[in-house]
Amino acid sequence: MHGSAPPPPAPVDRSSAAGFAVNPLDRMSMRRHDVEFLKGLQASEAARTLVLAGDLPVVKRGKNGFDPFFTLSEAARLGAVRETAFLGCDASSALFASLIERADDIPADPHIAFLDIRLIATQGLLPAEIVGPLGEAKSLLSWHARHRFCSNCGAPTRALAGGWRRGCEACGAQHFPRTDPAVIMLVVDGDDCLLGRQANFAPRMYSCLAGFMETGETIEDAVRREVAEEAGVTVGRVSYLASQPWPFPSSLMIGCLAEALTRELAFCDHELEDARWFSRDEVRRMLRRSHPEHLICPSKVAIANLLIESWAENRAADSQR
Structure with a gap:
């Protein structure tokens, strides 16, 4: 779909036994600055997104458990999406992260649930290869929620590079996610x-x-x-x-x-x-x-x-x- 071979299997490092450590996505960091490329990924019917309402992952509730994947249009119907970030690609599709300000902004729906990410990890509510990207999404969107103004001049900033940078048009400062x-x-x-x-x-x-x-x-x-x-x-x-x-x-x-x-x-x-x-x-x-x-x-x-x-x-x- 995205014109590149699937990423090679991840090495079995000792770290992979820890929660949030398994992340099979190809982050495609070299393509984040390609606006047309990202637009093409977002326009694809195969594109999916993980949705967070504040700090809470939003999931679909089904007979067979929870499904964390939404299309971008489904995410937009849940509520006003404040930020969208590109997480990476797997062999079949691109994965994004969408931030809705608060759980209260999403209308009540018996088919939608809000889960604590610790609960997801500790109780195995989702597979490890999904928990890792979900942790990536939470960290990245939390940074966006807390860094909407320039620390250099105080002016508003905007997301760039697929959500992996924020730029200030007032003073030109560039801000990057912190770890x-x-x-x-x-x-x-x-x-x-x-x-x-x-x-x-x-x-x-x-x-x-x-x-x-x-x-x-x-x-x-x-x-x-x-x-x-x-x-x-x-x-x-x-x-x-x-x-x-x-x-x-x-x-x-x-x-x-x-x-x-x-x-x-x-x-x-x-x-x-x-x-x-x-x-x-x-x-x-x-x-x-x-x-x-x-x-x-x-x-x-x-x-x-x-x-x-x-x-x-x-x-x-x-x-x-």
Whole structure:
């Protein structure tokens, strides 16, 4: 349909086990500036779009489950479309993302549902190869909703390059979608690992430590700083394991293993409600939900689960060599 061969199969990276990480689309980033090309894709009867009302994905409700795909004309009939962005192409069609301001702007319809994107991912309401593009759509449209005015001069901006840039006609400034890098790390000491919990976690759940990277900071230094701030533990060697797009609103979780040089805990920034060292056997029980204290780990949607399970089952050893 779009004059190019289907994209090759995606490599099976460790990251692909995390939620929102499987995205089979050919983003065709080299063609985003071709206005006529994009118009041709939009005019095609095969073109589809994912619709978000604010932050909520809109889906069709059917006998066999939920269908997230709309034609562009169907999306326009739902309500006033504020932004449209080009996500990419698969072997058969182009996929766009359409933003309607609020769920209240869409008339009640028994065949239409609004789903929380976390629920979609955690409960497997849609296949992984759809959840990834849906996360892409949410992140991109959230950026548009929050960047309608130029940060340089305050004038209104307009979407360009298929929705991957906003331009200011008043001062000429160009603005691009942002991704906020965050480190998430499993701190290990031999056969023990450090897990913590925040007050807003699910009851009895412990997870990896995490935090946003700062300007001018390496991944390794961000890991060491965050662990020291949150738990008072000194970290030595840091190794990368996997990553995960996290559309809340637009983060990239960079998963690492971190070797502890000290074990004494001190909750320096009071972000953690609790933290403790767990043996590998305890962690395996937490993953199986058979821990004697009924402690659990995050669900498989979260990259924390991938980090914890890889270490618990000795599948992370290659990243430490």
